[in-house]
Amino acid sequence: MLALVDLSVGYAGARGAVVANVALEAAPGDFICILGRNGAGKSTLMRTVAGLQPPLGGTARLDGEDIATMRPATRARRIAVVLIERQFSPGLKVEDVVSLGRQPFTSWQGHLTPEDRAIADDALSQAGADAFRGRFFDDLSDGERQRVLIARAIAQTARVMILDEITAFLDLPGRVEVMSLLRRHARAQGACVLLSSHDLDLSLELADRICLLDGAGGLATGSAGDLIAAGRIGAAFDTKEVAFSPIRRRFELVREEAG
Amino acid sequence: MRAAVLLILLLALSACGSGGPAPAGGEVAAGRPIPMAKAQTFSVVERDGYRIVEIEASVVSWGGTAGGPSQRARLVLVPRAATPPALTGDLAGATLIRTPVQRIAVNDQPHEAIVRALGLTDHLVAVGGHSSYDDGIRARVRAGQIQQVGYGWHQAPTLDALVASRPDVFLARMADLTHTQHMDRIRRLGIPVVPTFIDAEPHYMGRLDWVRLVGMLTGKEREAEAFVAEVTREVDRLKRLAAAQPRRSLLWAWYQSSGDRWSVTQRNGEAALIRDANAELVLGQPDNPELDVFSRLSTEQLLRDATNADCWMIRDPLSNPYTNREVLQRFKAYREGCVFWQPGRRNPAADAWELWEMGTIRPDWQLWDIIKMVHPQLRDGQWRYLALETGEAASGAGHN
């Protein structure tokens, strides 16, 4: 369904390609986690796949169509994003945010049909944000806001969901809940979910596929097991102080030898 | 470059604006001129039983310069009994006024004085507000018998009050260029407007000709002529009296409370009055209709050029006393005790001074005070508008 063909992403000019010549195939129902250190290019890659910035080379295709040349209205019905950007908007209510997810499907006046409302309500429940109804979006804590934005993305009933660092403000049970929810959503709706996270353990547990950015412009894809066995995780993340243990499938502090 | 193009485009578009004041139908074709002794802002021509009044003057901002094109108005005064001429040819765009007018609206104190002088206070249907000097007029305003339309100095007239007073004519002071478009609107509401430029008359006797004009409007020409003759007689008598005295010098400069600025009378009507009192006007300038009677000068200029004046008129009814003794000591007028101020004959019940009401059309009263000020030998202990400066604070609101 989603295919990245020889995709290079980055910014024109001195910085050049952040990630180059990426290939990836994703089927409906796939839950893909994108991992990498800060600055490796996760956000750039996700923004390009979402059609928010043009690729430097190659194409990203959705059902055979080039995402970069899609009409914005069409793209909006097929791809939903959740980002880490923070905007202030006075008077913006939680319901307003979630109903924005239905915008690509409403008339030019933006009128919401009862069906739209039902979808929005359902999305709120799925994201566990029911308790926030009637509150101002700016009033919520960071974690609560994340849930509402996820609800918005779910309400957009898109084929592809792209989520950037959304677990940053959630506690562990929250992170588990959200990532499980997204995985279930992907399976149930036949959607493709791309998610970047710094929670490596959870990602390795839950993802169908991992995309690992090595920070040098390369991307390795495969199941968690494959990448661990190939030593890729360690190669991407090990430092003097922390190292990935393939056996225990987790990161451990490097102990100094006594004496 | 693009800005210049834009500007030119805007200028071109500016030509598309709705038209300006109605163009005058050229020069007045024919008629017997009715001479006005000294007025320069209007002229009158008579033919076929009606009169054509041509008014033209520049609106001079207070203490400043004339702004904008000169304002023109053409009036056709037709007796009620007669049939009015067609408003074509040289009468195109003129304002038709049926004389004599019975209901008069005014927006300035000198207009009230003229109406009073002609004995026509019962003709008044609208005045500026309730600051009339005359107690009778003010009482009728407060009782609601006379409408209030706002004084011309401050603001455009209140239109619904003006319309409700159903005037036959509106004597309107033109104090500000913004008021020109208000005049056009009032004309369109069916009220004939006579823009007045009494203060713009270069000579003080020119103001009296406006009394004659109102006399023509109201059918009181005899009374107007009598009034003007009396004032003229008095003025001539006082001028002869003053000419017989030794020449003195006078500085007419009052202090504005804010900033180091003195309002110095230098030219036009007020200057003529002082010169006719047989006094040299210190800091005087040649007459110029494009400029106001006074200019703003600094204390330094006074110290440089005006310290030798024999007498000094230092304060008008609204300004605060100047108290800097050191500066004052340098002036001969101060040392010799010839410093005066202008209380202006205030009516305490109203916020009004006779100086700015009837005093406008009685230059003989002002002249007599000035003569007595500069020629002490003629003083008789009576003063109408002037008083020796003692430093007491003025009553009433100050100038801004």
Place this chain on the structure above:
Amino acid sequence: MARVTISSALLLAALLALALYTLTYGQIGLTVSETLAALTGSGSDEMTSQIVNEIRLPRVLAAILAGGALGIAGVLMQALFRNPVADAWSLGLLAGGQFGVALTVTAAAFAGPDAISFLTMFAGPSITVAAAAGVAATAAVMLALGRRVGAITLLVVGLMLGFTAQGLTSVLLHFAARAGGRVYGGWSDASFAGVEPANLPWLALPILIGLGLAVVTAKPLTSLLLGETYAKSLGVRVGVLRWLALAATVVLVAPVVAFCGPVSFIGLIAPHVARAFTNSARIMPLLPLAGLGGALLALAGDAIVHAPWEQHFLHLNAILAILGAPVVILILVFSPAMRGWR
């Protein structure tokens, strides 16, 4: 939806009642039946008819049109800049419009007395165009700045720009006077009383166009409330939207500046009133409510100015400031919607 309809109906009823009041009471007190008779043209005397139809009615219609336009423009600007105190006045657009007119007048002054006599009327399509140029230039500057600086900074810059424009206007008019071209007064005050019946179509036409543009941009502007990136992801062409919303603002605000002067506060307050009614930030339902609310505010200010005071020197902007500034303070300090800003 029902909320919006009921609130709109309430505001409309209040507006009509206030309009009837303003048409009836003033320096000359009429009776309601006289006023209605004059409006419908059925047998009232000529003086009453003249007062109601030629003097008061244009003023009331001007207040309603101007207040409505400013209210709607305020909604657009608060969404476009994501700033709760943005509006055409606070961001200096009105002052910019004044400056545009002053520039035209001065240019005409130097061009000669014929150009001046064409411009002698205060109103007219030429003045509107000049005002629109000034508003558009200022709006473009603020839009460019808005992407670089925070909301409060932008507000301060807008106020400073407004002061600058007013200072420049004052200097410009001084030179225009020298050249003999001064055709309008200080212009620090706003007024609806200067609008004549002939001006009303020139006031209404751009405002209606602006209203149409505002309706078209309402839905995409709502998504802009979450930020440019989300808006893009929802299929909005953000660049086009910006220019459309800007054009709507210019076309709504320029005729108000040209015919009524710099009317303050209304565009700032009306959107907040509207949001309080709808309990939502979606733009489309805000438009009618802010329009009606702005019209009501403007008419209220005008009614106070023209009430039969003893000394009638009240200035419209002074009244609007007395009414409006405390409201703005209350909004900033106490409104729950503003919590994220405190």
